[in-house]
Amino acid sequence: MTSKEKTNLICSILSERKASGIVYIAVEDKTSLCDYFIIAGGRSKTQVKSIAENLEEKLKKEHALVPQRSEGIQGGRWAVLDYADVIVHLFGDEERDFYRLERLWEDGSNLTRWED
Secondary structure (H helix, E strand, O other): OOHHHHHHHHHHHHHHOOOEEEEEEEOOOOOOOOOEEEEEEEOOHHHHHHHHHHHHHHHHHHHOOOOOEEEOOOOOOEEEEEEOOEEEEEEEHHHHHHHOHHHHHOOOOOEEEOOO
């Protein structure tokens, strides 16, 4: 599976769970960390936690994809799931406004808003 295919799959799963403001940013020319960042939100701690847990479970069961690392899921304010070439960032509204990852990584042409 290519990085782009993985990105589309993850965005689709996030959309199914009603994640808000789903965007992905192509960063392969900006960092060696990964090819894409996916950023999405949840309206509450419970939703952020649920979205992260569902994503991890669905990717493992249906696609044999396991994150190399995950952080923050239990707290529900933010979560990071590292799938090597794609890194997923989930935030509550307040945390997303504070960190503004979109502004740090986008250059005007590399950010795509996910549309169902």
